[in-house]
Amino acid sequence: xxxxxxxxxxxxxxxxxxxxxxxxxxxxxxxxxxxxxxxxxxxxxxxxxxxxxxxxxxxxxxxxxxxxxxxxxxxxxxxxxxxxxxxxxxxxxxxxxxxxxxxxxxxxxxxxxxxxxxxxxxxxxxxxxxxxxxxxxxxxxxxxxxxxxxxxxxxxxxxxxxxxxxxxxxxxxxxxxxxxxxxxxxxxxxxxxxxxxxxxxxxxxxxxxxxxxxxxxxxxxxxxxxxxxxxxxxxxxxxxxxxxxxxxxxxxxxxxxxxxxxxxxxxxxxxxxxxxxxxxx
Amino acid sequence: xxxxxxxxxxxxxxxxxxxxxxxxxxxxxxxxxxxxxxxxxxxxxxxxxxxxxxxxxxxxxxxxxxxxxxxxxxxxxxxxxxxxxxxxxxxxxxxxxxxxxxxxxxxxxxxxxxxxxxxxxxxxxxxxxxxxxxxxxxxxxxxxxxxxxxxxxxxxxxxxxxxxxxxxxxxxxxxxxxxxxxxxxxxxxxxxxxxxxxxxxxxxxxxxxxx
Numbered sequence: 001x002x003x004x005x006x007x008x009x010x011x012x013x014x015x016x017x018x019x020x021x022x023x024x025x026x027x028x029x030x031x032x033x034x035x036x037x038x039x040x041x042x043x044x045x046x047x048x049x050x051x052x053x054x055x056x057x058x059x060x061x062x063x064x065x066x067x068x069x070x071x072x073x074x075x076x077x078x079x080x081x082x083x084x085x086x087x088x089x090x091x092x093x094x095x096x097x098x099x100x101x102x103x104x105x106x107x108x109x110x111x112x113x114x115x116x117x118x119x120x121x122x123x124x125x126x127x128x129x130x131x132x133x134x135x136x137x138x139x140x141x142x143x144x145x146x147x148x149x150x151x152x153x154x155x156x157x158x159x160x161x162x163x164x165x166x167x168x169x170x171x172x173x174x175x176x177x178x179x180x181x182x183x184x185x186x187x188x189x190x191x192x193x194x195x196x197x198x199x200x201x202x203x204x205x206x207x208x209x210x211x212x213x214x215x216x217x218x219x220x221x222x223x224x225x226x227x228x229x230x231x232x233x234x235x236x237x238x239x240x241x242x243x244x245x246x247x248x249x250x251x252x253x254x255x256x257x258x259x260x261x262x263x264x265x266x267x268x269x270x271x272x273x274x275x276x277x278x279x280x281x
Numbered sequence: 282x283x284x285x286x287x288x289x290x291x292x293x294x295x296x297x298x299x300x301x302x303x304x305x306x307x308x309x310x311x312x313x314x315x316x317x318x319x320x321x322x323x324x325x326x327x328x329x330x331x332x333x334x335x336x337x338x339x340x341x342x343x344x345x346x347x348x349x350x351x352x353x354x355x356x357x358x359x360x361x362x363x364x365x366x367x368x369x370x371x372x373x374x375x376x377x378x379x380x381x382x383x384x385x386x387x388x389x390x391x392x393x394x395x396x397x398x399x400x401x402x403x404x405x406x407x408x409x410x411x412x413x414x415x416x417x418x419x420x421x422x423x424x425x426x427x428x429x430x431x432x433x434x435x436x437x438x439x440x441x442x443x444x445x446x447x448x449x450x451x452x453x454x455x456x457x458x459x460x461x462x463x464x465x466x467x468x469x470x471x472x473x474x475x476x477x478x479x480x481x482x483x484x485x486x487x488x489x490x491x492x
Contacts, residue, residue: 034406072371
């Protein structure tokens with residue numbers, strides 16, 4: 001027993017009746033060893049007696065689990081697809097409008113910077129003329145869009161691991177969501193051969209190759225993965241092939257089983273280490 | 282073998298069948314306050330129907346792993362005391378929450394039974410019974426990891442599904458392996474094949490070994 005007998009109990013920082021706090025504690029809390037929580041709840045004053053404790057536990061678990069179920073059911077692969085596309089749209093549009101803001105602000109102010117960062121500083125200016133008011137307002141729209149893209153990215157990072165735990169662990173949540181979006185869903189991604197996964201996102205290059213106009217593409221969006229990008233160019237084809245093979249397996253585990261399989265991640269790490277070791281020979 | 286208090290055999294449609302008292306949840310037939318407990322839909326029901334000595338007497342504290350939609354755990358909550366129900370998949374857990382809402386002693390949790398440290402801050406220690414019906418590989422490991430919730434004289438009631446461990450091997454061989462792993466942490470008291478009600482399932486009654 002520790003000095004703080006209730007330190008890890010779900011009710012430790014929960015005021016009776018505070019459903020949100022109870023939900024967070026039940027969802028995100030944890031401890032190694034269980035204890036006689038009902039007795040401790042009475043001792044700590046959370047409940048007057050054990051019957052009251054069980055009433056509060058019932059209310060808290062039903063509410064928390066209902067909310068957790070709703071969130072998990074909504075966080076499915078189709079939601080992720082909407083999200084990653086919306087994030088890309090918001091980012092692209094923010095950059096595009098930022099260019100316009102830079103053009104305009106450059107004419108109005110002396111020290112206007114370019115890009116979204118430039119738009120952020122324009123948005124904070126005090127406009128003095130009618131034209132400046134329009135330019136500053138447009139800059140504010142850019143900031144809002146860029147912030148929305150950040151929020152969408154944060155949501156993807158939170159939601160994607162529930163949809164595809166192994167894929168996310170291997171590729172990171174954003175690349176995982178991109179692969180799912182390019183395939184049209186986790187189920188369709190799980191059914192694709194690894195050669196297809198390797199060139200997802202490089203469709204133009206692939207069709208140029210198929211019509212005899214170009215060499216076969218070595219990689220599609222998986223290029224953004226550290227294992228491809230930070231492998232020397234001569235070995236990138238091998239790295240992309242190895243990565244795509246394991247990503248395919250990860251997608252299949254996520255779709256058909258859903259548990260984390262450390263072995264597939266370890267195998268990829270070893271394979272990439274072998275490929276990169278060629279550079280030292 | 283006697284049935285736990287709160288479980289009864291009722292004669293319905295000219296057949297003796299198990300029943301508990303509680304609010305019906307899945308359209309099961311009722312007989313007055315009693316609702317029938319279909320052994321074909323419940324591994325624990327099948328264990329009782331087959332006369333396995335589960336040690337259940339009624340009123341005990343229970344941790345139920347793999348509660349699914351709550352079919353079986355609703356009957357357990359009808360005769361047991363505090364009943365913690367763990368289910369990992371959101372869709373069945375949605376139904377489980379509805380079942381639990383009308384049963385004050387049933388506590389639903391959306392958690393992974395392979396990771397007891399994610400619910401040990403909610404589930405109390407010294408429980409009388411650990412019921413396990415999880416369709417995952419490594420069922421013996423799940424039982425071992427959740428032993429921490431059991432009282433020294435508590436009981437593990439597990440329904441081991443052969444196909445979850447290995448779809449290609451002979452169930453008998455799979456069961457032998459699972460029992461061998463279980464023996465690291467438990468003393469096996471009884472086993473029985475549930476095939477009459479559930480194909481390729483082995484019921485196991487066990488007691489935790491002293492640490």
